[in-house]
Amino acid sequence: MDLSTPTAPGEFLPSGAAAPRVLVVTFNRLVPADQGNARRIMQLVRLYKSRGFEVDLLYHNEEGFDPALSHALAAEFGRVNVVRSRAPKHILPGHVCRIVDWYDRGLEAAARDMHRLRGYSVVHVNYVWYSPLLEQFGSDVVKVLDTHDIFGERREKYTAAGMKPQWFSTTYADEDVAIRRADAALAIQKEEAAELAGRGHRNILYLPYVEPALRPFTPPEGQRPLTFGYLGSGNDWNILSMAEFLSRLQARGVPFPHPIVVAGGVCRHVREGAGVIKLGFVQELHTFYDAIDIAINPMVGGTGLKIKTVEPLCYGKPVLTTLPGAQGLTHLWQLPMFDSVEAMTEYMFDGFPARGADELIARLSAQAADTRRALDAEYDGQVDRLFRWLSARV
Numbered sequence: 001m002d003l004s005t006p007t008a009p010g011e012f013l014p015s016g017a018a019a020p021r022v023l024v025v026t027f028n029r030l031v032p033a034d035q036g037n038a039r040r041i042m043q044l045v046r047l048y049k050s051r052g053f054e055v056d057l058l059y060h061n062e063e064g065f066d067p068a069l070s071h072a073l074a075a076e077f078g079r080v081n082v083v084r085s086r087a088p089k090h091i092l093p094g095h096v097c098r099i100v101d102w103y104d105r106g107l108e109a110a111a112r113d114m115h116r117l118r119g120y121s122v123v124h125v126n127y128v129w130y131s132p133l134l135e136q137f138g139s140d141v142v143k144v145l146d147t148h149d150i151f152g153e154r155r156e157k158y159t160a161a162g163m164k165p166q167w168f169s170t171t172y173a174d175e176d177v178a179i180r181r182a183d184a185a186l187a188i189q190k191e192e193a194a195e196l197a198g199r200g201h202r203n204i205l206y207l208p209y210v211e212p213a214l215r216p217f218t219p220p221e222g223q224r225p226l227t228f229g230y231l232g233s234g235n236d237w238n239i240l241s242m243a244e245f246l247s248r249l250q251a252r253g254v255p256f257p258h259p260i261v262v263a264g265g266v267c268r269h270v271r272e273g274a275g276v277i278k279l280g281f282v283q284e285l286h287t288f289y290d291a292i293d294i295a296i297n298p299m300v301g302g303t304g305l306k307i308k309t310v311e312p313l314c315y316g317k318p319v320l321t322t323l324p325g326a327q328g329l330t331h332l333w334q335l336p337m338f339d340s341v342e343a344m345t346e347y348m349f350d351g352f353p354a355r356g357a358d359e360l361i362a363r364l365s366a367q368a369a370d371t372r373r374a375l376d377a378e379y380d381g382q383v384d385r386l387f388r389w390l391s392a393r394v
Contacts (some may be wrong), residue, residue: 019054020121020394021078023114025107025130027085029063031072032283034264035233036307037148040188040209041126044146045076048122051387054078056118058111060085060104060130079118083110087129095155095165099174102129111136121394127151129168131178142393145182150192151175158236161301166236172199179203184389189328205386208328209307210379214286215316217369219362220293226258226352226361228320229292231282231311234265237302241341242270245298248345257354260296263288289315294364296348298341299325313372318364320344332374335367 026041033039048055056079059065065082073080087104091097111123111133123137124144128151134143152172155165179185179201186207187193193206220226230245232238242262249256255274262270263279270278282288289295295312301324309326312319322338323330330337338344351360 019052021054021056021118022048022122022124023056023058023111023118023120024077025058025060025111025123025125025133026127027060027062028126029069030057030059031069031076034281036209037126039211039307040146040148043209043211044124044186047383047386048124053122056080056114056120058083058107058114060087060107062087079114081110081114083107095169097129097151097168097170099129099132099170099178102168103132107133108136115141122390125182127168128170128175128178131181134181142390143181143183144186145179145184146186146188147179147192147196148188150195157301161240163236163240176201183393184386186386190331191328205382205389207382207386208375208379209310210375211311211314213316213372213376214314215289217316217318217365217372219358219365226294226357227261227292228258228294228296228348229261229263229288229317230266230296230298230308231263231285231288232266232308234268237299238264238266239269241298241300241302242266244300244341245296245345246271246273246276248342249348252345252349256349258352261288261292285311286315289317292317293361295319296344297321297325298344300341302327310375313368313375316368318361318368320348320364329375332371332378334371334374335364 024045028038028041030038030042033042045055055077057073057077059080059082061082062085083106085104086106088101090101115137120141122142122144123134125131125133126146127148131145137143151168151170152175155169158165176199182203184203184205186205187196188209190206193204196204230242250273259275259277261277261279263282267278267280279288295317297306297309297319299306299322306325309319309321309329318335320336322341322344326333326337338347351357
């Protein structure tokens with residue numbers, strides 16, 4: 001295969017060749033993909049399938065398993081193996097997590113059995129604490145680690161924001177060992193790819209998150225009040241960010257003249273207020289996006305790529321975000337970005353009076369369309385780079 005020519009979907013294989021197989025390993029409940037990490041994983045599943053791979057799943061059951069999920073996974077994957085998690089997940093003083101304490105050796109026999117039965121060309125694990133599983137496969141199998149985030153000293157970002165560290169944070173040394181186990185490690189942010197390369201890694205591939213465009217960017221027609229919206233899970237960063245946003249909004253002493261729709265798990269932690277409409281969990285994303293005109297992401301910090309910043313662009317909605325919300329996207333972003341939640345709320349009050357913001361809304365829609373085109377161009381280039389690399393090894 002000429003590696004100078006990008007492979008087209010479905011053309012990864014020579015004519016008549018048997019489809020190579022990928023084993024995806026994750027703890028995430030993938031269907032419905034209602035968390036950002038699950039959406040990222042399904043992005044890769046779709047990419048592998050589009051290039052002619054058959055995809056199997058080794059589900060490390062930490063988020064539940066039931067008949068509905070079993071049926072959904074069977075429809076999505078060639079083979080599914082479910083292993084109940086027995087990872088101890090100890091957290092040492094100072095919120096230091098060792099990969100050895102988060103890794104479950106019970107996955108190894110299941111992975112070897114699946115490989116003997118199915119013969120994988122690629123094994124794709126998600127998160128650094130699954131990297132020891134890569135050692136169960138020989139040099140004939142291409143080993144891919146999707147990092148999702150940089151977890152080395154991640155606790156420091158929580159501490160800097162005055163928050164108690166949560167979930168997984170390890171040492172740089174432990175993370176570096178994990179990354180070296182893979183033939184390629186995927187970074188979801190350009191900045192994170194550069195940081196890992198700066199730590200001496202030469203197996204880093206940058207692959208941003210993006211979903212297909214489902215709606216055009218058209219300004220609202222005025223048949224309802226101009227509506228802003230936020231969709232997020234109930235994680236600590238989202239809770240803190242929305243509390244800060246609503247506090248700043250209400251500090252003006254006069255009501256914001258437009259409704260704000262909040263959806264997702266964060267609703268359980270959002271206090272009632274004038275003009276705030278809580279939808280709770282939404283089964284279909286279009287239910288939320290069809291109800292709003294402009295998305296907001298007033299993030300005060302966090303790590304990884306903020307999928308809630310990218311996702312509205314799939315549904316034809318402009319996004320107003322703080323700089324932390326645009327992390328990983330600032331080199332492409334052509335919509336307004338704000339250095340603080342306070343600056344964002346000031347912009348909203350000043351730019352969106354009760355009436356008369358049509359010109360600004362039209363400008364935001366055009367900027368959103370330009371941002372989407374820039375993101376698509378970068379994404380397409382990075383996908384081609386990934387599969388050119390892979391085609392030389394499978």
